[in-house]
Amino acid sequence: MKRSTLNITLAIGFLAVAVGILVARANPATNYEPSVYTGTPTITWLGLGLGLAIAVSIALACRGREQALGIALGGTVVTAIVSLPVIRNYRFSGMGDALSHLGWTRDIANAEMAPHELFYPAVHTIATAFHYVGGIPIERGLLFGMVVLFVPFLIFVPLIAREITGPGMAVGIAAIVSWMILPINNVATHMGVHTNSNALFLVPVVIFAFMAYLRRRATIERLPFGLSPFSLLIYLTAIGLLLVHPQHMIGVIALMGAIAGVQFLARRRFDDHPMLDHPTMYAHTVVLGVIFGLWALSNERFRNAATGLIAGLFQEDVGGGAEVDQREASFEAVGSSLGEMFVIMFGDLAVISLVVGLFVLLVWLGRSGLDPETKSFVNYFALALVPLTGLFLVYFLGTPTMAFRQIGFIAVILTVLAGVALARAIGALSGVITRPGGTAAGAVVLGVCLVLGLMTVFGSPIIYNPGQHVTDQKFSGYETALNDADQETPLVGMGYDPYRYDHGINGLEGVESLSSGAASSGVIDADEFENGSYSTAYNEVDYNFVVTDFDTTREIEIYQELHHSQDSLDTLETDSGADKVISNEEFRMYAVQGEE
Structure with a gap:
C-alpha cells in the first residue's frame, strides 16, 4: 500500500475515533446505567470500531513509522473505551473497594490522613493531585487516576516485545493483545478504582526496566554506590508498583528470582550461551525482596492477610474449589452455566494461553527457529511462569480472591509472550499459504479475541454483573x-x-x-x-x-x-x-x- 493511502487511512481512523469520543461526551449518562456499553451511543461504537479495525490492520501489515501510528491509533481507541465513565460524566464508578478508596482520598484531601499512613497510597495521591491542581471533584480525580495508570500498559507491552525480538510483526501483535486487556477478569480484577487491578497495568513498566538492564551491556557512566542507571530504573519502577499495590510486587520478585535462578544454572552448565552475557539479576531480587519485606511486615493489614491465607490452606470449604462450586450453582439457577461464563470471561485468555503454551513447547523442542538471544528471553519468561503458577495454586487453596488476582498477573506475562508466539504462528501459516493470507487469518483470530476482551472489560448484564455506576x-x-x-x-x-x-x-x-x-x-x-x-x-x-x-x-x-x-x-x-x-x-x- 502506498504511503499516501496509508496516511489517508490513518487520518480516517483518527477522525472516526475523535467523532466517537465527541458524541459520547455530548451524551452524558443522566441515570443509572447497568451497562456502559448499551448506554454509550451507537455512533460512538461505530467510530471506535472503525478506528480499531484500521489499527489492527496497520499494526499487522506495516512496519516502522506506519506501524507505530497504527499502534497509537489502537491505543487511543482502547483508552477511550476505558475512559468512558470519565467521558460520559459518571459521578463515580465502583461500589466495593472503590468507595473505600474514595473515602481514604477524601481523608487525604481534607488533611485527616497523610498519604504515607496508607499501605498503598499512590492512587489516592494521584487523585488528590488532580483534585487540587485541576479543581475537579475527588470522585472524578480517582477516575482520572484509573486512566493514567492504565495507559502505561498499552505503551510498554509492545516496547517489551521490541526488546525481545526487535522491530517486526511481534511488536504489532503484542500491542493488539494488550488491547484485549487480559489481566481484567471481573472476578477479582476490575476496570475501575481498584488498586490491585490498577497495579497490574504498571507491571510491564517494571518488566521493561529489567529488560533494558539485560539488553544494554554497554559501559555507561556509573552512579554512586556502583549503581547503573538501568538498575536504578528497576528499583524506582518497582517501588512505584509497591505504592500502587504490594501484592504484585510479590509476582515481580518471583519473576526476577526465576530469571536469577535461570542465570545461575546457565553459568553452571554452559561455557558459551547468550545468557552468560546478560548482567545478573541476583542483587535486584534480593534488594526488592528486602524492600517489600520491610514495607509489608511492618503493616498490620498485610500480616492479617498473610495469616488468613495460611489459615485458609487448612480449612475445609475455603478456597477456589468452594468458590467455583458456589458460582456454578448461581449460574445454573438463572439459566446459564459455568462453561458459558468461562467462554465469555476467559475465552480470549484461554486462546492466548494455548498459543503461548504450544510456542514455548516448540522452543524447548528446538523447533521454533528463534535466534539464541530471543530464545533466552522467551525462556526467562516461560520458566518464570512455574513459580508464578505455584503461587496461584497456593492462593487458590487458601484465598480464592487472591488466586484470581494472581491470574491477572500471569495474564500480563502471557500478553508479553503472545506477541512473539503469534508472530511465529502467523509466519508459519504464511509459509503454508501466502503472507497476505496468513496475516488475514491472524487478523481474524485477533479481531475476535479483541472484541471478546473489550466487551467484558466493564461489568454488564452479559456477565451477570451490572455496572457499578454511582x-x-x-x-x-x-x-x-x-x-x-x-x-x-x-x-x-x-x-x-x-x-x-x-x-x-x-x-x-x-x-x-x-x-x-x-x-x-x-x-x-x-x-x-x-x-x-x-x-x-x-x-x-x-x-x-x-x-x-x-x-x-x-x-x-x-x-x-x-x-x-x-x-x-x-x-x-x-x-x-x-x-x-x-x-x-x-x-x-x-x-x-x-x-x-
Missing part, C-alpha cells in the same frame, strides 16, 4: 440516609451492605481497614423478606432499608428474582410497619419497624 441521585440518597437519619438505626441493603457508602461519603477518618465505618449496617435476610416478614428480616430490630436502581436491576432483571422478587418490594410499599422516608429517581429508603 449517580448523583444515589450519592444524594445515601448522604441523607447516613447523615440525617438516626445513627443508631441499622442501614440495611438488599444483597449489598451499604457501609461502603459511609466510607465514600464521610471518609474513614484515618482507619486503614475496610471494615464498616457505619454505626451499624448489613443485608436483609432474603428468606424472611420474601415471606413478607419485614419486621423480622433484620435481627428483629428497627432498621432503615435501602433500595436503589442497581439493586433492582441486579436482583429482579439480571438474577431473575433468584433471591428477591418485585412482589416483595411492592408489598413493602403498603406494609403498615414500613414508611418510605427518602425517595428520588434512583434511591428509596424505608423505616421498618422490628418486632422488638
Whole structure:
C-alpha cells in the first residue's frame, strides 16, 4: 500500500475515533446505567470500531513509522473505551473497594490522613493531585487516576516485545493483545478504582526496566554506590508498583528470582550461551525482596492477610474449589452455566494461553527457529511462569480472591509472550499459504479475541454483573440516609451492605481497614423478606432499608428474582410497619419497624 493511502487511512481512523469520543461526551449518562456499553451511543461504537479495525490492520501489515501510528491509533481507541465513565460524566464508578478508596482520598484531601499512613497510597495521591491542581471533584480525580495508570500498559507491552525480538510483526501483535486487556477478569480484577487491578497495568513498566538492564551491556557512566542507571530504573519502577499495590510486587520478585535462578544454572552448565552475557539479576531480587519485606511486615493489614491465607490452606470449604462450586450453582439457577461464563470471561485468555503454551513447547523442542538471544528471553519468561503458577495454586487453596488476582498477573506475562508466539504462528501459516493470507487469518483470530476482551472489560448484564455506576441521585440518597437519619438505626441493603457508602461519603477518618465505618449496617435476610416478614428480616430490630436502581436491576432483571422478587418490594410499599422516608429517581429508603 502506498504511503499516501496509508496516511489517508490513518487520518480516517483518527477522525472516526475523535467523532466517537465527541458524541459520547455530548451524551452524558443522566441515570443509572447497568451497562456502559448499551448506554454509550451507537455512533460512538461505530467510530471506535472503525478506528480499531484500521489499527489492527496497520499494526499487522506495516512496519516502522506506519506501524507505530497504527499502534497509537489502537491505543487511543482502547483508552477511550476505558475512559468512558470519565467521558460520559459518571459521578463515580465502583461500589466495593472503590468507595473505600474514595473515602481514604477524601481523608487525604481534607488533611485527616497523610498519604504515607496508607499501605498503598499512590492512587489516592494521584487523585488528590488532580483534585487540587485541576479543581475537579475527588470522585472524578480517582477516575482520572484509573486512566493514567492504565495507559502505561498499552505503551510498554509492545516496547517489551521490541526488546525481545526487535522491530517486526511481534511488536504489532503484542500491542493488539494488550488491547484485549487480559489481566481484567471481573472476578477479582476490575476496570475501575481498584488498586490491585490498577497495579497490574504498571507491571510491564517494571518488566521493561529489567529488560533494558539485560539488553544494554554497554559501559555507561556509573552512579554512586556502583549503581547503573538501568538498575536504578528497576528499583524506582518497582517501588512505584509497591505504592500502587504490594501484592504484585510479590509476582515481580518471583519473576526476577526465576530469571536469577535461570542465570545461575546457565553459568553452571554452559561455557558459551547468550545468557552468560546478560548482567545478573541476583542483587535486584534480593534488594526488592528486602524492600517489600520491610514495607509489608511492618503493616498490620498485610500480616492479617498473610495469616488468613495460611489459615485458609487448612480449612475445609475455603478456597477456589468452594468458590467455583458456589458460582456454578448461581449460574445454573438463572439459566446459564459455568462453561458459558468461562467462554465469555476467559475465552480470549484461554486462546492466548494455548498459543503461548504450544510456542514455548516448540522452543524447548528446538523447533521454533528463534535466534539464541530471543530464545533466552522467551525462556526467562516461560520458566518464570512455574513459580508464578505455584503461587496461584497456593492462593487458590487458601484465598480464592487472591488466586484470581494472581491470574491477572500471569495474564500480563502471557500478553508479553503472545506477541512473539503469534508472530511465529502467523509466519508459519504464511509459509503454508501466502503472507497476505496468513496475516488475514491472524487478523481474524485477533479481531475476535479483541472484541471478546473489550466487551467484558466493564461489568454488564452479559456477565451477570451490572455496572457499578454511582449517580448523583444515589450519592444524594445515601448522604441523607447516613447523615440525617438516626445513627443508631441499622442501614440495611438488599444483597449489598451499604457501609461502603459511609466510607465514600464521610471518609474513614484515618482507619486503614475496610471494615464498616457505619454505626451499624448489613443485608436483609432474603428468606424472611420474601415471606413478607419485614419486621423480622433484620435481627428483629428497627432498621432503615435501602433500595436503589442497581439493586433492582441486579436482583429482579439480571438474577431473575433468584433471591428477591418485585412482589416483595411492592408489598413493602403498603406494609403498615414500613414508611418510605427518602425517595428520588434512583434511591428509596424505608423505616421498618422490628418486632422488638
